[in-house]
Amino acid sequence: MAKRLPLILLLFIAADVYFYQAILTLSSNSMLHTAYWLLDVLLIAGFISLIFVRRTGGSAYRLIAVLMGAMLLNFIPKVFASPVLLAEDAVRLFRGFPPRSIYVSEATLALAGLLLIVIAFGLTRGRHFYRVRRETIYFPDLPEAFDGFTITQLSDVHSGSFTDAKGVQKGLDLVNAQNSDLLLFTGDLVNNMATEMEPWIAGFAGLKAAYGKYSVLGNHDYGDYIKWENNTAQQANLNRLKEVHAEMGFRLLLNEAVTINKQGQSISLIGVENWGKGGFHKYGDLKKASIHVPDNAFKILMSHDPSHWDAVTVDHHQHMHLTLSGHTHGMQFGIELFGFKWSPIRYVYKQWAGLYQQEGKYLYVNRGFGFLGLKGRIGIWPEIAVLTLKKSR
Structure with missing residues (x-):
């Protein structure tokens, strides 16, 4: 698992950047764009604090649980929804890269939203399902x-x-x-x-x-x-x-x-x-x-x-x-x-x-x-x- 960690991190980063293309296609709101990346920065800061700030006992377990949940909610929908954009790019390649389709970006966000619901269910109800x-x-x-x-x-x-x-x-x-x-x-x-x-x-x-x-x-x-x-x-x-x-x-x-x-x-x-x-x-x-x-x-x-x-x-x-x-x-x-x-x-x-x-x-x-x-x-x-x-x- 440790050997595959760099590959997993690379996958998350690539999916994050790629998914952002759907956000850009659907909205030009700069505050939304800032919030998108701010969440990533906060997650990274959380993991850094876990590594370099000495924590023991229940506080460490609680922080780990919160960070794991937040990471899954943030990254997993992006990882599994981004292939929709990848499929679109395969078509755009042969068409001279026209602008992205609003409908495809909407479908990407819809799939991510569905996955977000599944993950939220798992985090709130899944422990006794x-x-x-x-x-x-x-x-x-x-x-x-x-x-x-x-x-x-x-x-x-x-x-x-x-x-x-x-x-x-x-x-x-x-x-x-x-x-x-x-x-x-x-x-x-x-x-x-x-x-x-x-x-x-x-x-x-x-x-x-x-x-x-x-x-x-x-x-x-x-x-x-x-x-x-x-x-x-x-x-x-x-x-x-x-x-x-x-x-x-x-x-x-x-x-x-x-x-x-x-x-x-x-x-x-x-x-x-x-x-x-x-x-x-x-x-x-x-x-x-x-x-x-x-x-x-x-x-x-x-x-x-x-x-x-x-x-x-x-x-x-x-x-x-x-x-x-x-x-x-x-x-x-x-x-x-x-x-x-x-x-x-x-x-x-x-x-x-x-x-x-x-x-x-x-x-x-x-x-x-x-x-x-x-x-x-x-x-x-x-x-x-x-x-x-x-x-x-």
């Missing part, structure tokens, strides 16, 4: 008793970002409405501190599943992204978070496995601590977690970061039938329409949203229940995943 996504996955060696077994997966709650109790409860009610056999949570319960989850414990404790509720830790759960007085304080925070999982009725799996029994047959549920590529900590230990799991067992692995799948899971000596991850949030921004999906996060993570298969092993990457940084979701809506296991005949 929960979508239930269903997948049926077939396995030849699934125990007969588990044919049709359902799993609801949640991931990336990020409770420190929540402010709307009714909005959160709307999502929790939708989870319970699925009546799944098993409820699995794949990490990042908080942004940084266990206390962020205190107001929401009762709501999550109300989640039900006939065969239990299980969870693992994500990268944010360890408190690695804020400054603590000492290591003891950070460890105390992690210990409290582990207690919170128990208070919600979730069995937290820390590099360990449990057996799920049904009608005399069983599957193995394995949970590892966070393991991520790049600069993320590698606390997860799949070898330790699966050491007592029989080789011939049907295995479901919970691992927060999907990069663990390619790097470790696929080549693990034991066959991990299904891995459940989260972490990416789908970047909380992208397009998903009629089977097509795109988000900038795809340039960072090979597997970033939905179902993937490799060598007969499946990975499902959850788009996340909550949000972080950007105070909303645009196109990549918060997700409740319902996976149905089926035995292939």
Whole structure:
């Protein structure tokens, strides 16, 4: 992603300058022209202050959220509407570059306006615009008793970002409405501190599943992204978070496995601590977690970061039938329409949203229940995943 940042900035600048041509075509008002560029200057100044002025805690998070929202509202409509002007220029090239058409410029602004509405919806309502996504996955060696077994997966709650109790409860009610056999949570319960989850414990404790509720830790759960007085304080925070999982009725799996029994047959549920590529900590230990799991067992692995799948899971000596991850949030921004999906996060993570298969092993990457940084979701809506296991005949 960092390598592509200059290209992304160049794209934004080019779209900004190009879109301005439509403004010039439709209006000669100098105040409007000044306001157009003044907004860009203010955004740039905001990002510069974030880099060079020391900010910590909530003020930094609030500034990041405001700047991210403003950037999306300002630039994204321009980026996606400017190709209309580009198409017009392709025609003008063969016609000796006559003046721009007022109608084309109006169409460009209309498209930008529509995109602006979509982005505004995402920033104001998208954070609780929960979508239930269903997948049926077939396995030849699934125990007969588990044919049709359902799993609801949640991931990336990020409770420190929540402010709307009714909005959160709307999502929790939708989870319970699925009546799944098993409820699995794949990490990042908080942004940084266990206390962020205190107001929401009762709501999550109300989640039900006939065969239990299980969870693992994500990268944010360890408190690695804020400054603590000492290591003891950070460890105390992690210990409290582990207690919170128990208070919600979730069995937290820390590099360990449990057996799920049904009608005399069983599957193995394995949970590892966070393991991520790049600069993320590698606390997860799949070898330790699966050491007592029989080789011939049907295995479901919970691992927060999907990069663990390619790097470790696929080549693990034991066959991990299904891995459940989260972490990416789908970047909380992208397009998903009629089977097509795109988000900038795809340039960072090979597997970033939905179902993937490799060598007969499946990975499902959850788009996340909550949000972080950007105070909303645009196109990549918060997700409740319902996976149905089926035995292939």
